Amino acid sequence: MTEKPNIFDRLAPALLVLGALLTTAAFILNFTSAPLVQGALLPDNGLAVIGGQVVTNKLLLSQKIFYFHMPVAVTSFVALLFTAVFGVLFLVKRNSHYDLMAKVATEVALVFILMTMVSGEMWERFEWGVWWTWEPRLTTYFILMLLVIGYFILRNAIDDAERRATYAAAFGIIAFIDAPISLMITRLVPSGAHPVIFRTDSGLSTPMLIPLLLAMFGFFCLAFALYRFRLRQQTLKARLDALKTNLED
Amino acid sequence: MDPILAEIYSTILPAAPYVIAAYALMWLVLLAYVLVIVTGQKRTEKQLAALEEALNAKHKQ
Numbered sequence: 118m119t120e121k122p123n124i125f126d127r128l129a130p131a132l133l134v135l136g137a138l139l140t141t142a143a144f145i146l147n148f149t150s151a152p153l154v155q156g157a158l159l160p161d162n163g164l165a166v167i168g169g170q171v172v173t174n175k176l177l178l179s180q181k182i183f184y185f186h187m188p189v190a191v192t193s194f195v196a197l198l199f200t201a202v203f204g205v206l207f208l209v210k211r212n213s214h215y216d217l218m219a220k221v222a223t224e225v226a227l228v229f230i231l232m233t234m235v236s237g238e239m240w241e242r243f244e245w246g247v248w249w250t251w252e253p254r255l256t257t258y259f260i261l262m263l264l265v266i267g268y269f270i271l272r273n274a275i276d277d278a279e280r281r282a283t284y285a286a287a288f289g290i291i292a293f294i295d296a297p298i299s300l301m302i303t304r305l306v307p308s309g310a311h312p313v314i315f316r317t318d319s320g321l322s323t324p325m326l327i328p329l330l331l332a333m334f335g336f337f338c339l340a341f342a343l344y345r346f347r348l349r350q351q352t353l354k355a356r357l358d359a360l361k362t363n364l365e366d
Numbered sequence: 367m368d369p370i371l372a373e374i375y376s377t378i379l380p381a382a383p384y385v386i387a388a389y390a391l392m393w394l395v396l397l398a399y400v401l402v403i404v405t406g407q408k409r410t411e412k413q414l415a416a417l418e419e420a421l422n423a424k425h426k427q
Contacts, residue, residue: 165371175373175377176375179385185388185392228395239391350406357410360417
């Protein structure tokens with residue numbers, strides 16, 4: 118009944134540990150070596166020298182949320198890319214395993230979308246004093262979250278496995294289209310809340326970039342490990358259900 | 367405290383609960399998914415054991 122774990126399944130526990138270590142390191146560096154960013158100018162041209170540097174602005178702690186917020190958002194886009202790729206593979210090859218892989222990738226995407234939303238909400242509530250605003254990135258990302266939730270509603274609404282897989286594959290591909298839109302929207306409609314980070318002059322110094330990149334790779338590792346654990350469990354469940362059906366027949 | 371320094375650090379303490387909440391909620395969401403995976407795995411293993419038991423009982427008859 119149980120099949121031999123493949124290379125990805127064998128890698129998953131190591132990636133889980135590596136992910137935990139990288140994100141922990143990112144968390145520590147975030148609050149130790151990464152400097153606080155400067156916010157609004159001090160009134161009456163006030164200035165002070167802190168650690169040998171002239172500070173003319175208020176220092177912002179809320180920006181510390183960004184070091185995990187952005188990596189989890191990027192991870193959600195990557196997970197959705199896998200949803201679309203497996204969806205295409207299912208439509209081409211009609212192999213139900215690709216449907217299962219797409220479903221699990223979408224689950225992981227939803228987890229990271231929720232993480233992005235809750236962290237973004239906390240930043241927004243403090244900085245803007247509101248729980249929600251229709252800013253371009255927020256709006257497109259909110260639509261993405263609704264599409265991903267819709268993907269699971271669609272799956273639950275269809276009983277026939279073949280039809281469910283086909284519709285879900287098509288819906289997954291369509292949902293993914295919103296990911297690059299959400300990613301690129303700040304280049305088309307510039308927003309102060311979501312600056313363009315991946316450019317040659319992002320304004321992030323090395324002590325800021327290191328925790329950001331560590332968190333990014335850490336969350337990639339965690340997402341992949343969780344994906345493999347869940348896929349293995351779901352594959353086993355699917356085989357068990359098929360076996361039960363065969364025995365009942 | 368120096369009034370200028372007080373102004374520089376004026377947003378640090380009010381922001382702290384939001385920063386803590388952001389990190390706590392992110393880990394909570396991740397932990398919830400880990401729990402979903404673990405409980406799903408346990409349920410599947412239990413079903414597998416029940417099926418094996420039923421098949422063994424059938425063979426003995």
